[in-house]
Amino acid sequence: MNPARGNGVKVVGIDPGSLVTGYGVIEVSGSSVRALEYSVIRTNPRDPLERRLAQIYNGLVEMLERCGPRIMAVEEVFYRKNFRSAVMIGEARGIAMLAAANCGIAVESYPPARIKQAVVGNGRAVKGQVNSMVSRILSLPAAPEEDAADALAAALCHSHTLSSRRVQLR
Amino acid sequence: MNPARGNGVKVVGIDPGSLVTGYGVIEVSGSSVRALEYSVIRTNPRDPLERRLAQIYNGLVEMLERCGPRIMAVEEVFYRKNFRSAVMIGEARGIAMLAAANCGIAVESYPPARIKQAVVGNGRAVKGQVNSMVSRILSLPAAPEEDAADALAAALCHSHTLSSRRVQLR
Numbered sequence: 488m489n490p491a492r493g494n495g496v497k498v499v500g501i502d503p504g505s506l507v508t509g510y511g512v513i514e515v516s517g518s519s520v521r522a523l524e525y526s527v528i529r530t531n532p533r534d535p536l537e538r539r540l541a542q543i544y545n546g547l548v549e550m551l552e553r554c555g556p557r558i559m560a561v562e563e564v565f566y567r568k569n570f571r572s573a574v575m576i577g578e579a580r581g582i583a584m585l586a587a588a589n590c591g592i593a594v595e596s597y598p599p600a601r602i603k604q605a606v607v608g609n610g611r612a613v614k615g616q617v618n619s620m621v622s623r624i625l626s627l628p629a630a631p632e633e634d635a636a637d638a639l640a641a642a643l644c645h646s647h648t649l650s651s652r653r654v655q656l657r
Numbered sequence: 658m659n660p661a662r663g664n665g666v667k668v669v670g671i672d673p674g675s676l677v678t679g680y681g682v683i684e685v686s687g688s689s690v691r692a693l694e695y696s697v698i699r700t701n702p703r704d705p706l707e708r709r710l711a712q713i714y715n716g717l718v719e720m721l722e723r724c725g726p727r728i729m730a731v732e733e734v735f736y737r738k739n740f741r742s743a744v745m746i747g748e749a750r751g752i753a754m755l756a757a758a759n760c761g762i763a764v765e766s767y768p769p770a771r772i773k774q775a776v777v778g779n780g781r782a783v784k785g786q787v788n789s790m791v792s793r794i795l796s797l798p799a800a801p802e803e804d805a806a807d808a809l810a811a812a813l814c815h816s817h818t819l820s821s822r823r824v825q826l827r
Contacts, residue, residue: 594707
């Protein structure tokens with residue numbers, strides 16, 4: 488299957504992190520949605536941070552060019568254990584948004600609670616619930632890695648926005 | 658003056674921010690240090706964040722290619738008023754580090770207290786003190802913009818590390 492072909496709207500979700508960045512591309516056609524590709528980009532914590540960020544950037548640009556999504560959905564960051572970890576998420580998040588900008592793809596940010604609400608129907612759902620609902624909605628053969636599941640959840644959240652816009656337009 | 662010419666070690670300091678990113682390039686030759694170029698990259702807060710990050714990236718890459726520093730010095734982020742602002746600093750910080758990586762420049766991070774100690778001699782110095790000491794050390798004709806001064810301070814902090822390494826080697 489060539490993920491670049493298809494008639495629906497392609498949305499890529501990103502779960503940014505400097506150690507592991509998850510991504511998931513879905514295609515939305517009317518009321519049906521399917522996963523085209525999902526995986527993670529891992530970097531070596533012993534490498535300098537700037538090299539790891541460049542690996543994430545290059546990996547994302549390669550994927551965006553190959554899959555051709557129209558929109559990137561990224562989770563907003565509201566809370567982390569400490570400021571240093573919030574900064575680190577931001578570093579990878581900035582890289583993902585730059586990759587989108589340089590590939591001509593618009594970015595939409597969604598609060599974590601809205602993503603959980605869209606996927607599980609409960610804004611306070613826990614990680615495991617998000618993962619299993621993502622697998623069920625997209626009929627995945629096996630549970631994806633956590634960061635890829637979170638990325639697919641962000642993409643699914645955006646697809647809900649697309650569906651509700653269509654409903655409003657009718 | 659062509660900032661790419663000179664025999665000393667060129668260091669660029671960066672003060673990252675998605676609204677204003679400051680940069681300052683200095684040249685260190687033995688015990689003397691001079692400013693080659695310092696300024697800020699401003700973005701329009703009404704533009705989408707991904708476009709602003711791309712403007713910062715393009716501006717930094719253009720400056721790095723023109724000035725040819727060997728090292729980029731960036732302040733570490735320990736504390737911000739809230740997590741959202743820590744994430745935003747991180748976004749711009751990631752962009753600056755990616756620009757360095759893609760220009761083949763190594764990155765060094767310095768804690769804020771160490772930068773203040775290096776420039777003012779006091780790790781708890783306030784903003785105004787940093788700015789006036791940066792102007793004095795580099796004999797600047799006028800006080801630079803705050804973000805450019807902070808960027809020059811990070812570069813000066815790295816130049817201190819260079820000097821102390823030389824002293825240790827003797």
